[in-house]
Amino acid sequence: xxxxxxxxxxxxxxxxxxxxxxxxxxxxxxxxxxxxxxxxxxxxxxxxxxxxxxxxxxxxxxxxxxxxxxxxxxxxxxxxxxxxxxxxxxxxxxxxxxxxxxxxxxxxxxxxxxxxxxxxxxxxxxxxxxxxxxxxxxxxxxxxxxxxxxxxxxxxxxxxxxxxxxxxxxxxxxxxxxxxxxxxxxxxxxxxxxxxxxxxxxxxxxxxxxxxxxxxxxxxxxxxxxxxxxxxxxxxxxxx
Numbered sequence: 001x002x003x004x005x006x007x008x009x010x011x012x013x014x015x016x017x018x019x020x021x022x023x024x025x026x027x028x029x030x031x032x033x034x035x036x037x038x039x040x041x042x043x044x045x046x047x048x049x050x051x052x053x054x055x056x057x058x059x060x061x062x063x064x065x066x067x068x069x070x071x072x073x074x075x076x077x078x079x080x081x082x083x084x085x086x087x088x089x090x091x092x093x094x095x096x097x098x099x100x101x102x103x104x105x106x107x108x109x110x111x112x113x114x115x116x117x118x119x120x121x122x123x124x125x126x127x128x129x130x131x132x133x134x135x136x137x138x139x140x141x142x143x144x145x146x147x148x149x150x151x152x153x154x155x156x157x158x159x160x161x162x163x164x165x166x167x168x169x170x171x172x173x174x175x176x177x178x179x180x181x182x183x184x185x186x187x188x189x190x191x192x193x194x195x196x197x198x199x200x201x202x203x204x205x206x207x208x209x210x211x212x213x214x215x216x217x218x219x220x221x222x223x224x225x226x227x228x229x230x231x232x233x234x235x236x237x238x239x240x
Contacts, residue, residue, distance in 0.1 A: 005119060006048050009033040010040045010066070011055040011081065020053070023108035029115075037061040049076055051115055054098075056082035071097030072135075072147045077118045079111070097163075121187045136239040137173045139232070140221050142212065144173060151211065159211060164189065168204050172222060172232035181229040205230055 007029050011017050017033040024031050032043050036059050043049065052070070056063035067078050078097065083104040099118050102111060137144045143152045149166045151159040161169065167189045171180065185201045205222060214221045223231050 004030070005050045005115075006030040006032070007051050007053060007115065008040065008043050008049045009053045010035075010037070010058065010063075011053070012036060012058050013055075020108060020111065024112065024115075027112055035059075037066045040066060044070070044074070044076075051077045051079065051119060053079050053081060053111065053115075056080055067098050077121075079114055079118065081106075137170075138237045138239070139173060139176070140212070140234050144169060146170065161211070164204060165208055165211060168201075168208055172230070173236050176232045176234065176236045179225045179228050179231045185229065 005028075007024055009017055009020055009031060011020075011033070012035045014035070017035070021031045021033045032049070034040055034043055038060065040052070040054075044052075054063045054067060058066070061069075063080055063082070067080065070076065070078065077099045079100045079102060080098045081102055081104060099121075100114050102114060135145065135147055137146065141154045144150075144166075145152065149161055149163075151161060151169075153159070168185065171185065171188050182201050185205075189201070189204070206216060209216050209219055209222055212221055221232060221234065223233050225231055
């Protein structure tokens with residue numbers, strides 16, 4: 001990991017901020033630590049943040065609100081922290097775009113390991129394949145709303161998407177007409193180390209084709225490139 005990696009910690013517990021900052025700096029990272037959403041937004045405006053570690057329970061805007069707002073305008077990776085044990089909080093966090101989730105208490109070593117995995121995954125595509133930020137992406141008779149996270153057909157029918165389906169479709173739309181390998185797709189859609197023999201990405205592609213009405217025997221949108229991976233064929237236009 002390069003020493004230039006910059007981590008933004010957002011937690012209202014001053015002791016947690018101090019301990020995490022000390023540990024991550026000792027391991028070669030640059031760290032900015034703040035206690036609430038307003039300071040988080042100011043730090044992000046300065047730029048240069050590679051990953052955000054975001055507590056769920058904050059004064060003012062909570063972590064879910066901040067994550068949703070951030071994801072609407074940026075693809076910077078987010079790890080959410082929470083003292084809650086409710087699985088619903090974890091699911092909601094991942095559904096709105098968090099890349100990973102750690103329940104308190106946790107070790108600084110575990111957080112560092114998660115940061116390394118997510119930064120590596122975020123950089124698995126070359127710079128010229130990094131996504132643009134747009135509210136609506138139009139393709140093949142469909143519109144993807146990247147804020148509300150649903151599909152709209154030309155006839156106006158709204159199709160909700162699960163978090164997994166949204167992330168996979170967004171990857172294809174951000175890189176149309178480019179062959180993406182299974183390993184790239186797994187790295188970009190999973191927040192933790194994946195089994196190299198895991199074929200779940202094929203199941204996800206099949207499910208996404210079904211949502212799009214794309215005939216799996218003769219798909220026109222998401223095509224299989226034998227021996228390589230998958231490609232989204234066609235033109236994607238972007239609205240602000």
